[in-house]
Amino acid sequence: xxxxxxxxxxxxxxxxxxxxxxxxxxxxxxxxxxxxxxxxxxxxxxxxxxxxxxxxxxxxxxxxxxxxxxxxxxxxxxxxxxxxxxxxxxxxxxxxxxxxxxxxxxxxxxxxxxxxxxxxxxxxxxxxxxxxxxxxxxxxxxxxxxxxxxxxxxxxxxxxxxxxxxxxxxxxxxxxxxxxxxxxxxxxxxxxxxxxxxxxxxxxxxxxxxxxxxxxxxxxxxxxxxxxxxxxxxxxxxxxxxxxxx
Amino acid sequence: xxxxxxxxxxxxxxxxxxxxxxxxxxxxxxxxxxxxxxxxxxxxxxxxxxxxxxxxxxxxxxxxxxxxxxxxxxxxxxxxxxxxxxxxxxxxxxx
Numbered sequence: 001x002x003x004x005x006x007x008x009x010x011x012x013x014x015x016x017x018x019x020x021x022x023x024x025x026x027x028x029x030x031x032x033x034x035x036x037x038x039x040x041x042x043x044x045x046x047x048x049x050x051x052x053x054x055x056x057x058x059x060x061x062x063x064x065x066x067x068x069x070x071x072x073x074x075x076x077x078x079x080x081x082x083x084x085x086x087x088x089x090x091x092x093x094x095x096x097x098x099x100x101x102x103x104x105x106x107x108x109x110x111x112x113x114x115x116x117x118x119x120x121x122x123x124x125x126x127x128x129x130x131x132x133x134x135x136x137x138x139x140x141x142x143x144x145x146x147x148x149x150x151x152x153x154x155x156x157x158x159x160x161x162x163x164x165x166x167x168x169x170x171x172x173x174x175x176x177x178x179x180x181x182x183x184x185x186x187x188x189x190x191x192x193x194x195x196x197x198x199x200x201x202x203x204x205x206x207x208x209x210x211x212x213x214x215x216x217x218x219x220x221x222x223x224x225x226x227x228x229x230x231x232x233x234x235x236x237x238x239x240x241x242x243x244x245x246x
Numbered sequence: 247x248x249x250x251x252x253x254x255x256x257x258x259x260x261x262x263x264x265x266x267x268x269x270x271x272x273x274x275x276x277x278x279x280x281x282x283x284x285x286x287x288x289x290x291x292x293x294x295x296x297x298x299x300x301x302x303x304x305x306x307x308x309x310x311x312x313x314x315x316x317x318x319x320x321x322x323x324x325x326x327x328x329x330x331x332x333x334x335x336x337x338x339x340x341x
Contacts, residue, residue: 101319149305206300232309238302 003162004055007219010165011071015058021070021114025053028072028116032163035042038139040158042077043085050113061191069112073223074167077118079210080199081105081140088201089123089133089151102158103200103231107174109228116164120154125203127151132237140183149179151202155213156183166214168222170200172207187213188220189230195224195239196231206236220243247284248278262339 002010002024029046040084049072056070066088078113080098087093101109122132129137130153132223139149141161148157152169156179159167169176171189180187187209202208212223225246230239254277263317264274299306319332328335 099318099325136305193304232307235307237301238304239307240302 003165003185005165005185007073007165008214008216008222010023011068011222014070015067021053022050022058023047023105024070025072025114025116027204028164032117032158033058035141035161035163037159038141038157038163039120039136039155040138041074041117042089042120042133042135044083044088049114050114056112056114066112066113068106068222068226072116072164073108073111073113073162074116074155074158075105075108076152076167076169078170078201079105080201081115081118085118086201087118087134088125088236089121089135091134091190094134095199098198098199103196103233104227105199107227107229109167113226113233115178119152122151122153122175124201125151125172127179128174130154130157130179140186147182149182151179151211152187153179153182156180156185156187159183159185159213159215166212166219168209168210168223168227169213170203170208172203172209176211176213185213185215186217186220187211188224190224190228191238192220193236194219195227195238196229196234198231198233202210205212213223218246247281249281250276 002019005013010024014021020041029044029049032041032044053070060066060069068227074079077087077089079102080100082098082101084095084097086098120130120135120138121131122130123134126132129147130150131147138148138153138157140146141157147153152175155167157168158164160183171177176187176189189209192209192212197205199207200208200210212220214220214223228242231237251270251274254273256264263324323329
């Protein structure tokens with residue numbers, strides 16, 4: 001079952017042809033539908049996501065060496081995505097459609113990742129329990145009477161319940177690390193400046209950083225490798241060589 | 247320093263935020279607690295401590311003054327609730 005596999009394991013399975021992106025994406029979309037009571041996702045576009053998966057499978061047939069292509073990730077609903085809703089957990093932005101993609105989204109897309117959906121969060125990332133979202137609280141998959149932590153609680157709950165193999169969150173004062181801990185996952189807040197903040201709805205600009213919420217350190221390294229790097233559109237982006245995290 | 251219930255009601259009216267009467271009491275306590283924390287931090291001796299602008303040792307970047315981005319006004323205005331002659335229209339809030 002794909003949801004028993006880590007992101008890195010799924011990547012290896014895709015490379016050997018043991019599974020297709022369409023099979024992976026369909027499986028996780030079904031799991032999202034079956035676990036709606038967790039309230040981990042704010043928006044999911046099934047048709048568009050499946051079309052991307054079919055496209056990934058098609059291009060992989062022509063180019064067998066397509067590392068990462070067709071792997072699913074979920075995005076905290078704080079990252080601007082062109083032509084898709086970006087609510088930031090707030091009623092104020094509940095109908096906001098960004099005219100551009102965040103750099104994180106561009107980089108994930110460039111490496112072939114498929115965004116499975118946008119995850120629930122504390123309103124404007126201000127919270128540590130994921131109870132303050134306009135879209136309602138997120139439940140902890142381990143015990144639905146408990147909170148998943150926050151503010152990236154939707155991302156943590158989604159990975160923890162294996163509705164997606166890995167997700168992206170943001171951390172200002174613990175918003176990746178704390179929900180990852182509450183849900184039994186790996187959460188990484190990279191050094192400030194390592195990942196571009198362009199297109200990330202700001203909370204405290206001099207502290208905000210995006211980062212991965214994953215099942216393992218290996219998966220965190222995989223996503224950090226894709227997201228890290230200098231971006232001229234973020235005035236405090238770190239202009240330094242990115243190490244090989246893997 | 248503390249924020250009274252009437253302060254909360256006054257600021258809420260200025261900001262056009264509707265709050266229930268019973269909420270004003272709770273907000274006055276929450277906001278007063280925040281200011282008390284600021285007062286506590288103000289008591290810390292920071293003499294000789296260098297302010298930190300960035301955790302990495304880098305200078306603020308400058309760039310050449312040249313046009314790189316294209317004008318996307320139409321695209322940005324397409325998602326606005328109301329526009330007129332290139333301007334964004336908002337409800338009147340000042341009497």
